[in-house]
Amino acid sequence: MSLAADDPLAPFEAAVNYHDWTPSNDGAQVISADMFAAARTSIADWPNYAPTPLYQLPALARRTGIAEVMFKDEGPRFGLKSFKALGGAYAVQALLAEHRGEAETGAENITVTCATDGNHGRSVAWGAQTFGCACVIFIHAEVSEGRARAIEAYGARVVRVDGNYDDSVHAAASAAEENGWYVISDTSYEGYMEVPKRVMAGYGVIAAEIIAEIGDAPPPTHTFLQGGVGGFAGAMAEAFHQHWGDGAPRMIMVEPELAACLYRSAEAGRMTEIPVDEETLMAGLSCGVPSVVAWDILAARAGGFMTIPESMVAPAMQLMANPLDGDPSIEAGESAIAGLAGFVAGTRKTEIKQAIDLGAESRVLLIGTEGATDPDVYAALLAQSG
Ligand SMILES: Cc1ncc(COP(=O)(O)O)c(C=O)c1O
Incomplete structure (x- = not known):
């Protein structure tokens, strides 16, 4: 067996696409601080509400050559297994x-x-x-x-x-x-627009919990977030910007190559629909049409767009389940790991590291958006060999 085959990070050497993006930072605030606050107040009142855990992954940080990796695990959210x-x-x-x-x-x-x-x-x-x-x-x-x-x-x-x-x-x-x-x-x-904005305001609870846990410590420098229609990432971007302003983390969008509607929109410079001809394993991200509200926010706040190949899905899930030395083991489903995969792949490509200024001082935030939402699919992908 070659050394590379023993290296759990080797699958992330595969090619990815990166499209640089400078946030316009002009967009009107599409989801107000009041909307986020109203959602937070309601949801905190639901039975069994509890913040989800924010883990530190020091071994992964060392291996990828950066200062800190934080991973918020949405698997336990209200027993539904996803954000x-x-x-x-x-x-x-x-x-x-x-x-x-x-x-x-x-x-x-x-x-x-x-x-x-x-x-x-x-x-x-x-x-x-x-x-x-x-x-x-x-x-x-x-x-x-x-x-x-x-x-x-x-x-x-x-x-x-x-x-x-x-x-x-x-x-x-x-x-x-x-x-x-x-x-x-x-x-x-x-x-x-109104209902999807409320849905996104609900997602804002994740950002609020992260902000509360980080407290007065410096915010993350980067976050790699998975995109389907963009609602999840748009909500995070807006909530982080409202709290941290220009100090908010640089947000890199990560999508499957097979369903890259946000990436294609970035390339075209305007919201763009694409046909989804083949389903990605990352079922939650299999979307060909961006959300209008989300695209408006992402155009104003995103700091780069990536796509990842299907070959990274099982290795990324396995890396979370069987982590590097001393890091916690986390159950992360197929759509949860796109941000992680984009991040690890990015650390192995000099042009991407330079483009987004990712290096020894960086503190990266990842959000695992689901646990094993389909236990059979999860087990099959964990058992897959490289
Ligand atoms: C687990 C998971 N992660 C991420 C996403 C992406 O969210 P959005 O479509 O709002 O971009 C989804 C969407 O279904 C999902 O199920």
Whole structure:
């Protein structure tokens, strides 16, 4: 066996794409500090609320030649296994609060719906069950049975449609139109901004917990965040900017090569849709159309865009589960590790390190956005050999 085969970081030598981006920093504040605060107050009141852990990975920092790696693990979030627990469920709660007291639209007469590749639908279904309304969730052809069952477990009806994620978005929208249901989408488009903004305000709880834990210590210098439609990263970018201003970490977006709608938007210099012809293993990131709200924030706040190949997914999950000497073992699902993979790959490419000023003094923040949301898929990828 060659030395490289023994090196758990060797898979990150593979080629990645990097597109440099200078944040315009002009964009209007699309999610206000008040919206973030309202979401935080509501969510902190939910039963079993607890901040998720922020781990230090000193061995990984040493091996990648930087000062510090922090990893926030969203796996334990409200027992739903992903950060998405915060967004959809909060938007459902806020919608029902708006309709409280109206005879014909009381919660029991309201049906919420959305399209999902798994995690967002689970959150909306959980929110509907918790706050007391009906729920129908649309999934596409490739969503695993395990993920469908997890949504049904919260009492929602699950409808599987032909095609990909974008097709399921259209199916949910038409069904809502026909039946008078409320769409709780995590992605925004012209004419549909308020609900996705609330979803993103819910995600802001993650940023608030990180900010509270870091306290008066210096903020991270870089954060590598995975992108699907961009809502998660956009929420982090905006919340960090509101707190740290120009001292906020440089944010590098990381997407699968197979679904790089934000990367292509950066290349084109404007929001761009792409066809998703082949599903990535990183199911939560398999999106061809950016969220309008998210893109506006990212154009103003991002500091670089990357794509990673499929070959890095299993090695990155394995690196978290079987870590380097002394680092904690963390259960991180397929879509959780894109930021980590982008970071490690970046440390092995001089041009990227130079472009983003990544070096011995850097303190990097990563956010593991899900645990083993589909235990069968997780086990199969952990067992895969390189
Ligand atoms: C685990 C996980 N991480 C990251 C994302 C990306 O979030 P967004 O689509 O808001 O960019 C998703 C989206 O479903 C996800 O499920």
